[in-house]
Amino acid sequence: MACMKPGDVLLLSGNEAIARGAWESDISVCTGYPGTPSTEILETITAEYQELYTEWSVNEKVALEVGIGAALAGARALVTMKHVGVNVAADPLFTSSYVGIKGGLVIVAADDPAMHSSQIEQDSRHYAVGAKLPMLEPSDSQEAKDFVKEAILLSEKYDTPVFLRTTTRISHSRSVVEIGEQSASTILKGFERDIQKYVMIPAFAGKRHVAVETRIKQMAQAANTLSLNRTELQDTSVGFITSGICYAYVREAFPDASVLKLGMVYPFPDDLIRDLCAKVKSVYVVEELDPHIELHVKSLGLEVHGKDVLPNVGEFDPDMIQRAVTGKSPAASISIPITIPNRPPSLCPGCPHCKVFSLLNRLGVYVTGDIGCYTLGALPPYSAIDTCIDMGASVTVAQGIEIAEGKNHRRNVVAVIGDSTFAHSGITGLLNAAYNQRNTLVIVLDNGTTAMTGMQPNPLSGETIRGNRTVSLDYLKLAQAIGISDENVRIVDAYNEKELEEAITDLLGKSGVSLLIAKGLCVILQKRKERPRHV
Amino acid sequence: MSKVTNVLLVGVGGQGIVLASDVLSLAALYAGHDVKTSEIHGMSQRGGSVFSHIRFGDKVCSPVIPEGRVDILVSLEEMETLRWLSYVNSDTRILFTKTRIHPPNGAGYPENIEEKIKKYFKNSITIDPGRIGKKTGNVKFMNTALLGMVSRFLDFPDEAWQRSLHEQVPDGTYEQNKAAFAVGKSLIPS
Numbered sequence: 001m002a003c004m005k006p007g008d009v010l011l012l013s014g015n016e017a018i019a020r021g022a023w024e025s026d027i028s029v030c031t032g033y034p035g036t037p038s039t040e041i042l043e044t045i046t047a048e049y050q051e052l053y054t055e056w057s058v059n060e061k062v063a064l065e066v067g068i069g070a071a072l073a074g075a076r077a078l079v080t081m082k083h084v085g086v087n088v089a090a091d092p093l094f095t096s097s098y099v100g101i102k103g104g105l106v107i108v109a110a111d112d113p114a115m116h117s118s119q120i121e122q123d124s125r126h127y128a129v130g131a132k133l134p135m136l137e138p139s140d141s142q143e144a145k146d147f148v149k150e151a152i153l154l155s156e157k158y159d160t161p162v163f164l165r166t167t168t169r170i171s172h173s174r175s176v177v178e179i180g181e182q183s184a185s186t187i188l189k190g191f192e193r194d195i196q197k198y199v200m201i202p203a204f205a206g207k208r209h210v211a212v213e214t215r216i217k218q219m220a221q222a223a224n225t226l227s228l229n230r231t232e233l234q235d236t237s238v239g240f241i242t243s244g245i246c247y248a249y250v251r252e253a254f255p256d257a258s259v260l261k262l263g264m265v266y267p268f269p270d271d272l273i274r275d276l277c278a279k280v281k282s283v284y285v286v287e288e289l290d291p292h293i294e295l296h297v298k299s300l301g302l303e304v305h306g307k308d309v310l311p312n313v314g315e316f317d318p319d320m321i322q323r324a325v326t327g328k329s330p331a332a333s334i335s336i337p338i339t340i341p342n343r344p345p346s347l348c349p350g351c352p353h354c355k356v357f358s359l360l361n362r363l364g365v366y367v368t369g370d371i372g373c374y375t376l377g378a379l380p381p382y383s384a385i386d387t388c389i390d391m392g393a394s395v396t397v398a399q400g401i402e403i404a405e406g407k408n409h410r411r412n413v414v415a416v417i418g419d420s421t422f423a424h425s426g427i428t429g430l431l432n433a434a435y436n437q438r439n440t441l442v443i444v445l446d447n448g449t450t451a452m453t454g455m456q457p458n459p460l461s462g463e464t465i466r467g468n469r470t471v472s473l474d475y476l477k478l479a480q481a482i483g484i485s486d487e488n489v490r491i492v493d494a495y496n497e498k499e500l501e502e503a504i505t506d507l508l509g510k511s512g513v514s515l516l517i518a519k520g521l522c523v524i525l526q527k528r529k530e531r532p533r534h535v
Numbered sequence: 536m537s538k539v540t541n542v543l544l545v546g547v548g549g550q551g552i553v554l555a556s557d558v559l560s561l562a563a564l565y566a567g568h569d570v571k572t573s574e575i576h577g578m579s580q581r582g583g584s585v586f587s588h589i590r591f592g593d594k595v596c597s598p599v600i601p602e603g604r605v606d607i608l609v610s611l612e613e614m615e616t617l618r619w620l621s622y623v624n625s626d627t628r629i630l631f632t633k634t635r636i637h638p639p640n641g642a643g644y645p646e647n648i649e650e651k652i653k654k655y656f657k658n659s660i661t662i663d664p665g666r667i668g669k670k671t672g673n674v675k676f677m678n679t680a681l682l683g684m685v686s687r688f689l690d691f692p693d694e695a696w697q698r699s700l701h702e703q704v705p706d707g708t709y710e711q712n713k714a715a716f717a718v719g720k721s722l723i724p725s
Binding site: 009011116140168169172173174175176245248249251252253255317318319329333334335336338339340341342343344345346348380 | 547560561564569570571572573574575582583584595596597598599601602603614615617618620621622623624625638639640642643644645648651655
């Protein structure tokens, strides 16, 4: 893409388009933590727009805090994460709403309805309401690009961070994008003291809360004339209020219907909503996951259909919407009496995690698991994971089990966590175990990369997002520093089942916290290293 | 031409579905169409079923193909041909490869797939991977050879295909891919 120029027409994924939007908006600081479906945004910026600073942060909270700092120092900043990552970043998120910005700050929240690669379905729009932040939602790649700039402009106009929400079908679908010029930021970079705005203590935060409430009201008023919200008045017998990918589905199924397309899904344009409902006989709110728009429309005293005919779970498609509204199926598909066996995803042949899980299965211990490829250890033939909650929970859930079982606890619980997840949220849990005198055994499956999301480096792999060498966390020194005794720490080759078994049996018999590092490079990464990418 | 053309590419992780989808969709763009595609990343490297929806025409709304509306189904794996039946109809043109990749969980492999395809679809073409591999010299270019076959059923100018191939395939492999494309094209009478 080296010879791109404004006016060129490209076929981009939503994520590639957001990356382009970051460049066109003169965003200069980009942070995030890998998570499907958001990962390719920072990867594309790093590869294609090298003058922008990018980093894989240790976790989403850290990424957002770095982004806040950059924005307060006048840089335009972009922070990317998947839906559950917003939970991790929620603490700085709510306060960033009070503090505001100097350079524009855009937070990408990438939701994953139908859980193509997630532990839960979560609707991140609730965070916009909770933190009182505006949220934009694009319907295709062109909008994904353009809305980054809109978000930056709104951010700087209203002194607020702005959410850009995507879903998997926006992030990973490709559509045509006409690219534009870069519009330079005129904000001078440099941090300037402003204690009453940046130091959130009760004495100052009270005034800021008033500013937040005033700001969201102003934005709600302005939403009625915001170009991102658009009424397409056509046939008035049936109409829709919708946003994001659902707009594309509605238009596919009902090309002639009236539609209020919300480009900003919070705050709401009440006048536009009332106007559509007044002109159209029967209005449907079409939104995946929760009834975020629907409940607001109903709070205005308007009658609409929504979750009475469409589900709260999974993804939609044009046929589902057509069936919900007309009760008719659009086209009879073909039926052939044959059963095609599923292909459930599984650990790759030769994966360094395989031996660990077959061993844990054989030992019959309970395994508290974590988030990554290795969660596949829950499925046959391994069937060796008993809990999977969130990033880092393997280490801490094991502690809760031990406490609850008290003197009846049989030392038969093992926590299993990957290297990137350990850096993200495992270390605090390990410190908690040592501090509170638990007997937890934590196994770190160190495959040298963040494999699940496509091989991103992390603080244990000793490489930055650009592939430059950097420090890597030293397990032995970490264990020592948090008070784990030397004899409770082992580093073992993940392919050596005999050594693994000896280490696990030995460590389960020891008192105090113990740490076992099972080291073996991810087989996909190994293949890539053997076959260097063309440049 | 107001109709949208729908192509569904299916197979198993590692067969080059994503690359084939990239080449086809970019060729559609270079042929002057509006284009949308949808595919799901994430689990593909771990042995899962892979699919890519490619839609082009004057104006495309949904990146996802509506039920029963696939015009061309291209399958790189035998049983995967029949996994996505809700998207096809009896007029769907089917190009399917007789490559079998057994599911990892010992679920067994369904029999008589070719027979069923021939029975239910009047426009189907069976592709013998060994024959194509012999002609291209390398089974690695199977996906590109299939695109050569697909090109017979689409009205893209050859420059659109070549420009897209040149831009999308890994550096240093264009000539081999170009040859594989030509092999595929030659297998379908014009």
